[in-house]
Amino acid sequence: MHAWRKLSKLAAVATLAGSLALTGTSAAAAGEVPAQENAAARTCGTGVFLDGIRALTVTENGRDEVYIRSGGTTKIWPVTADYVSMAPGQRVEVDKCLALPAVLALMEYDDIGPDDRIGTITIRRDATLNYEFCCDGGGKYRIGAVR
Structure with missing residues (x-):
């Protein structure tokens, strides 16, 4: 990719x-x-391209283990791992095409209990924008979406 x-x-x-x-x-x-x-x-044709995600604030000490769900239950990113470990200020490529509208949830992996939701966004518009997953558990992430 x-x-x-x-x-x-x-x-x-x-x-x-x-x-x-x-x-x-x-x-x-x-x-x-x-x-x-x-x-x-x-x-992406008529869909939206998810560019990269940046950790602005993490929910845990030092790093979060994050992944993205679409439509509530389907994990769409990362494809080859359970999660991506991210530190404050770190940016990671997502490189994913999705159909519009897209309802996305950024999740924080938890190996001893249910995973925590950091935030949810809905992408509906035909625009190039930055969306923020915020602030459940104190985490804040920005993702770029290109249409």
């Missing part, structure tokens, strides 16, 4: 650079969405 992400970013940057050379306008001045976000969104 990381190779795909790097290639799509490279292709998008090359396309943007070529168009800027012709117009003489920067992407920021033109008010455009960054090229890598456009490339990611195109791969």
Whole structure:
């Protein structure tokens, strides 16, 4: 997945650079969405692309073991592990396409009891936004969603 992400970013940057050379306008001045976000969104069709998640505040001492559920019970991330261990300020790639609307819950894995919910979000709109899972148990996480 990381190779795909790097290639799509490279292709998008090359396309943007070529168009800027012709117009003489920067992407920021033109008010455009960054090229890598456009490339990611195109791969999801009418859905939403979950980019990366950042731990702003963790619920436990030092690290949280987190995962994402969709629709209440289906674990969608991470795919190859039970959870991802995250420290405050750490960012981890999610790289996941979902259909809209998407109801997501960020969960904190607990090996001796039921898992704890950090927060729930609903993604409905056609926009590039940052959503926050907050604040059950004191945790706060931000996830980027590109449409």
